[in-house]
């Protein structure tokens with residue numbers, strides 16, 4: 022399959038080639054022709070599958086006949102609205118619109134909370150055809166009448182499952198109330214839960230469904246490994262692994278914001294340059310942390326699941342699960358940050374004895390067990406009940422933990438058996 026027969030014009034094909042994309046990803050080959058045909062599309066595709074280009078490229082193609090160089094804002098009404106749950110994802114999509122849209126003279130911008138609204142208002146007043154937004158901030162603009170959505174022709178709901186999780190649907194509903202009912206609606210979601218299907222029923226008309234193989238079945242270039250370790254010794258094991266394998270550019274996931282801050286501070290104190298990105302930090306702080314990581318000024322970026330949505334960091338070689346996520350699907354999201362677009366990657370999970378249930382959930386989803394590696398001096402002590410308040414938090418109830426079931430076995434064997 023090549024990009025040539027998807028229905029895109031020569032200039033967009035040239036852009037794609039310049040980006041170094043030799044062939045469309047599965048979600049691109051399936052979704053692009055449907056979107057160009059004007060269909061509503063309900064697509065199950067995770068971050069890392071090329072889903073952004075799957076909707077941005079056909080949108081640019083559809084909109085190109087509206088492109089004009091007129092000065093009047095009236096000549097540049099919002100025709101496409103892309104709603105997405107997080108600021109990072111919004112920025113990433115906005116950047117993709119600029120990149121892919123280099124040859125198409127359409128105006129685009131992005132609005133999101135946590136920053137000053139005035140600069141956004143100025144840009145909106147001058148007119149933009151493509152608007153990327155997080156729901157809350159867009160509603161502010163709607164309330165202040167600084168944006169008019171009455172000419173929107175295409176609505177994209179990106180990461181719909183995450184918008185549900187984050188409780189954004191009432192806001193989305195209000196926003197959709199300001200958009201014409203006659204429109205094309207594209208809904209992207211990592212999963213097709215019943216709730217996502219209900220949303221599709223509410224916002225879409227006779228959608229065509231696109232499902233691509235989830236990343237867990239296609240990431241041959243991704244090595245997964247788990248290390249059994251007590252919760253309280255995870256940070257030291259992490260430092261050990263970083264030093265032993267001379268790791269650079271390590272993205273570490275923690276379950277909680279406080280855990281992320283504490284771990285980042287600890288690693289930094291121990292001489293491993295680290296920054297953290299989570300929901301309690303201001304937009305400026307998050308941007309600075311991300312830039313420091315991308316620019317390789319720090320080795321480690323510690324993130325929570327929510328804050329990590331939409332992080333697109335090229336060539337990320339290592340992802341570390343400092344704790345396994347409660348939701349197995351989040352494991353897939355996390356490891357999707359490495360091994361992207363053919364590059365090789367390693368996903369490391371530091372798993373304490375009280376995480377056997379989470380491990381079982383992840384392995385059930387993967388339909389295979391994660392190979393277990395051992396650093397002898399960091400193996401969990403089978404005879405010791407882990408400390409009630411683990412240093413970096415993460416256990417469900419303040420770090421209260423269970424011992425492995427069979428104290429006489431090697432912990433790695435216990436893990437493998439217990440998680441089966």
Ligand code: AMP
Pocket residue numbers: 041042043044045046049067068069070071072073074333361362
């Ligand atoms: P996304 O799933 O939209 O977050 O995209 C994941 C990454 O894949 C981004 O870095 C894109 O630049 C890249 N990408 C998108 N489409 C292709 C393609 N057809 N071939 C190779 N890389 C791609």
